Amino acid sequence: MSTLLNATEQKKPNLWRRARHSFAVARHEPANLMGLVLAIFFAYLILAPVLSILVDSFIVQSGDEVRTHQDEGSFTLYYIVRTLFSRISEILLWQPLYNTLAIAAGTVMFSMSIGVVLAWLVNRTNMAGRAWFATALIVPFMLPTWTFALAWTTIFKNRTVGGQPGWLESLGITTSNSVAYGYFPIVFILVLHYTPLVILIVGNALRRLDTQMEDSARVLGAPSRVITFSIVLPLIRPALMSAVLLIFADCIGEFAVPYILGLPVRYDTLATGLYRALDTRQNGVAAVIAGVIMIIGVMTLLIDVRMMKEARRFVTVGGKGNMDRLRKLGRMRIPASGFAGAFVLIGVVLPLLTLFLSTIMILPGRFTLENFTFDYWIGSNLDTVALRNGILLTPEFWQAAWNTIVIVGSSSIISGVLGLLVGYAVLRCSFKSVSSFLRQITFLPYLVPGIAFAAAFLSLFAVARGPIPALYGTPLILIIALVAEKMPFASRSGIAAMTQLGKEPEEAARIAGANWLSRMGKIIIPIQAGPLATGILLPFISGIKGVSLFIILAIPSTDVLTTYSLRLLDYNYDQAANAVVLMIALIAWLGTVLIQKISGTGLAQGLEN
Structure with a gap:
């Protein structure tokens, strides 16, 4: 017995010494301090608004005292019961939930199938015009989703909705409700919008993949099918998972397209149901619906965490692969270009042409010379009330354009840098709990619909709290809200990039005596220049067409192009509003080119015709 006690007493100092040694090693790892700082920062920026929404599900809201028979602010289960178990729960939750999941599943399946093929054609083959397609295929993602919806209704609108008829209706061609509205057009439009996101993320992974591993497999006699499924797909699995998660989560909270194309046939989703609840001052019901969306997101996160453990087994030792050798398509070279060209035609040319024609028509659908202006x-x-001049001669338009560039541009740069730092901290931090918390919390904004997230942000920053002054009415609240909302884009890009980068290059520099700043400036950032540019580009082209945040947080002095166009729609100036939407697309395009020039990298980097 005494021998056992002595052995136990001897183990205690050893355990203490090992713990002290581990702490000392961790203290000198910059990624640990970075991870802790980022975790605290995002906990306040993201977690606090999310918690406020969850609390609203169990607190009696203003105006519901008579209905709940309780005082305002009291604890209640009324909203849970009403939304989940009452006679109208099918309308409030269950049918919108089914519709939402069906839309998300269909969008993910088709956008991934098309996007992976196009990414492979552009980055790994000698397809004709591949350098041009590398940029042209991304354009649909620069356009607001409601741009496609407006173009769709311009063409396919039928008698179900009053007002001016659609173009086909004007030509005597009647379209059915299943074509004009509902599931089919919503999924079709979202696939057009999100396929470029797959091309960006997967294409970046394919460009960085070392082809020498594939060459070695071919020398050993491995067939193409084995190389694809045993080498290529495992190595780009982080990028594939990132694309799936981003698209699925974004579809869960998509509002504009289901609102425009679902409302006429009462095809509700969770996002439109939430909007209805907020619009009718049912804040408690809206909080429950938001909670359901967050539960779906948490389930997605759990799947993500499990799959990322497998993905970490596949890393690229070097920073860049040898991509000089391309797959020869032979007779399929021109058909492959035709496939990519068809996507550009349907996803870019037709919607933009439709919107442009609508901006120069006095009466929609009338193709006569005197009807164009x-x-x-x-x-x-x-001769109008709120629009005395064309948009290019209106000072309010140019002020909104400047606000858009400053606010969205600043938030995009901040998001891109933070995204790369999050990726570095997640993969290098010694504290696994901090690493897991950081990668999950940067995904949380996708779990909350934009309108609810903006409302929560307003409640958090409308008044001074401690050292932080009241920010409502300033551009700063829009910038930090956009940074928080767009972190899933930036952080997933950074994490996917750092997952493929092994520790060997940085460890070699550490042994050579390089400090952390030198390693970041001369190794990490140059190697990850492409992902950094993508981490800036994605929030920019997403934020410039954002609607939900700006509706709640912007005031006239901070008006942006999206709120300006919506105000024109409120006055039924559809032509001018569509013109503003086209200018949004133009600014997004110019911003993309500028970011590529500044960063020295681009979507078509290294590609030749």
């Missing part, structure tokens, strides 16, 4: 672009002294 450029007054909504450059006209003056128009």
Whole structure:
């Protein structure tokens, strides 16, 4: 017995010494301090608004005292019972939930199938015009989703909705409700919108994949099928998972397209149901619906964590692969270009052409010479109440454009840098709990619909709290809200990039005596220049077409292009509003080119015709 006690007493100092040694080693790892700082920062920026929404599900809201028979602010289960178990729960939750999941599943399946093929054609083959397609295929993601919805209704609108008929209806061609509205057009439009996201993320992974591993497998006699499924797909699995998660989560909270194309046939989703609840001042019901969306997101996160453990087994030792050798398509070279061209035609040319024609038509759908005018672009002294001149001659338009560039541009740069730092901290941090918390909390904004997230942000920053002053009415609240909302784009890009980068290059520099700043500036950032540019580009082209945050947080002095276009729609100036949407697409395009020039990398980097 005494021998056992002595052995136990001897183990205690050893355990204490090992713990002290581990702590000392961890203290000198910069990624640990970085991870802790980022975790605290995002906990306040992201977690606090999310918690406020969850609390609203169990607190009696203003105006519901009579209905709940309780005082305002009291604890209640009324909203849970009403939304989940009452006679109207099928309308409030269950049918919208089914519709939402069906839309998300269909969008993920088709966008991944098309996007992976296009990413492979552009980055790994000698397809004709591949350098041009590398940029042209991304354009649909620069356009607001409601741009496609407006173009769709312009063409396919039928008698179900009053007002001006659609173009086909004007030509005597009647479209059914299943074509004009509901599931089919919603999924079709979202696939067009999110396929470029797959091309960006997967294409970046394919460009960085070392082809020498594939060459070695071919030398050993491995067939193409084995190389694809045993080498290529495992190595780009982090990028594939990132694309799936981003698209699925974004579809869960998508509002504009289901609102425009679902409302006429009462095809509700969780996002439109939430909007209805907020619009009718049912804040408690809205909080429950938001909670359901967050539960779906948490389930997605759990799947992500499990799959990432497998993905970490596959890393690229070097920073860049040898991508000089391309797959020869032979007779399929031109058909492959035709496939990519068809996507550009359907996803870019037709919607933009439709919107442009609508901006120069006095009456929609009438293709006569006297019906065309450029007054909504450059006209003056128009016979309207709120729009006296064409948008290019309106000072409010240019002020909104400047606000958009400053606010969205600043938040995008911050998001891109933070995303790369999050990826570095997640993969290098010694504290696994901090690493797991950081990668999950940066995904949380996708779990909350944009309108609810903006409302929660407003409640958090509308008044001064401690050292943080009241930010409502300033551009700063829009910048930090956009940084928080777009972190899933930036962080997933950074994490996917760092997952493929092994520790060997940085460890070699550490042994050579390079400090952390030198390693970041001369090794990590140069190797990850492409992902950093993508981490900036994705929030920019996503934020510039954002709607939900700006509706709640913007005031006239901080008006942006999206809120300006929506105000024109409120006055039924559809032509001018569509013109503003086209300018949004143009600014997004110019911003993309500028980011590529500044970063020295681009979507078409290294590609030749």
